Amino acid sequence: xxxxxxxxxxxxxxxxxxxxxxxxxxxxxxxxxxxxxxxxxxxxxxxxxxxxxxxxxxxxxxxxxxxxxxxxxxxxxxxxxxxxxxxxxxxxxxxxxxxxxxxxxxxxxxxxxxxxxxxxxxxxxxxxxxxxxxxxxxxxxxxxxxxxxxxxxxxxxxxxxxxxxxxxxxxxxxxxxxxxxxxxxxxxxxxxxxxxxxxxxxxxxxxxxxxxxxxxxxxxxxxxxxxxxx
Numbered sequence: 001x002x003x004x005x006x007x008x009x010x011x012x013x014x015x016x017x018x019x020x021x022x023x024x025x026x027x028x029x030x031x032x033x034x035x036x037x038x039x040x041x042x043x044x045x046x047x048x049x050x051x052x053x054x055x056x057x058x059x060x061x062x063x064x065x066x067x068x069x070x071x072x073x074x075x076x077x078x079x080x081x082x083x084x085x086x087x088x089x090x091x092x093x094x095x096x097x098x099x100x101x102x103x104x105x106x107x108x109x110x111x112x113x114x115x116x117x118x119x120x121x122x123x124x125x126x127x128x129x130x131x132x133x134x135x136x137x138x139x140x141x142x143x144x145x146x147x148x149x150x151x152x153x154x155x156x157x158x159x160x161x162x163x164x165x166x167x168x169x170x171x172x173x174x175x176x177x178x179x180x181x182x183x184x185x186x187x188x189x190x191x192x193x194x195x196x197x198x199x200x201x202x203x204x205x206x207x208x209x210x211x212x213x214x215x216x217x218x219x220x221x222x223x224x225x226x227x228x229x230x
Contacts, residue, residue, distance in 0.1 A: 001081060001226045003055045004031045004218060007074075009065025009088070010038050010151035011123055011132070012144065016064075019211030020218070027219065030055075038151050041069060041096070041158020048074040055079050060156055060222045063088050064207050065180065066155060069097050082221040083195075086214055087175040087204050090189040091160045098153040098156040100185070107175030108182035120150035131179045134203035135210070144205070163193075170195035171221045173206065173214060174216055196220075 002168060004024055006017045012090040024031045034051045036044040048070055052059060058081040063071035068088025075083050089097050104110075112127035128145035136144070172190035174197055176183050181204065190197045191193045198220075200206060207214045 001058045001060060001222045002029050003025040003057060003059040003079075004029050004222065005034060005048070005051055005055065005059055005061050006031065007044075007061065007063040007067035007070050008036060009067040010121070010155065011128075011148045013147075013149050016111070016144070016205070020207055020214045023187045023211055023215040024218065027215075029222070035066070036070065038066070038100060038149055040152055040154035041073065042154075043076045044070045044155060049077055050123070052077045052079050058225070060218060060225070062086060062218055065089065065204065066097055068153070069158070069160065072160050072163050072165060075168060076162055080164065080168060082225045083165055084218050084221050085170065085172045085190065085195065086207055086217075087173060087178055087181060087186060087192070089181065090163075090165060090170070090172070090195070092163050092192065093160055093166075096157050096159045099140075099159075100189075101156075104183055105184050108185070109179040111180050116153055117123045117150075117205050119153050121153065121156070122148050122150055130205070133205040133208065134177060134179060136203065136205050136208050140208065141205075165193040165195070169221070169225065171217055172197045173217050174199045174202060175202045175206045176200065177202055178204045197225075201214050 129141035172195035
């Protein structure tokens with residue numbers, strides 16, 4: 001299976017996938033990057049489905065962070081053969097990112113999310129590098145903090161109607177140094193989704209800091225599904 005669609009999460013845009021994109025392209029994959037407005041889950045799912053509709057065959061759908069909620073819903077698209085979660089939320093039916101955050105384990109790091117402004121969320125710029133991008137080079141982490149995309153409250157409250165992982169195979173890259181989504185929460189979501197889990201020592205921005213580890217898991221999913229359907 002040669003088609004890969006990459007879906008970014010909140011506070012960032014698709015440019016962060018560049019390292020992963022380059023590796024996958026070098027290995028012969030056709031890679032599309034979705035630019036989600038991150039205003040509402042419904043709209044982000046629709047944008048993702050538009051990209052899926054352009055694929056010429058079976059596709060691996062990949063989501064980072066909030067992108068995991070997007071692929072959980074958009075993954076029901078008939079062209080999606082596998083789901084890959086990268087330090088991502090994997091909600092079940094009726095759940096939202098907001099409901100999952102509220103149930104964070106005791107003692108877990110609290111993401112430095114500022115009070116909403118006009119219905120949008122941002123991370124504290126000064127705390128962004130440590131919380132989101134702990135293993136990203138400081139200059140790049142500062143750029144990520146200063147180029148944040150406001151994350152709509154509607155994106156965090158949008159609920160899943162049909163969790164695609166209930167019917168499609170899933171893989172999960174768990175980041176053990178994550179200070180946005182606690183590793184234990186990632187582990188629980190991955191287990192519930194029946195995902196094949198790979199743990200990597202890295203921050204929430206693993207897709208930026210360690211693109212090879214991310215690309216390796218995506219390729220594992222693409223190869224496994226191809227073998228299963230061959």
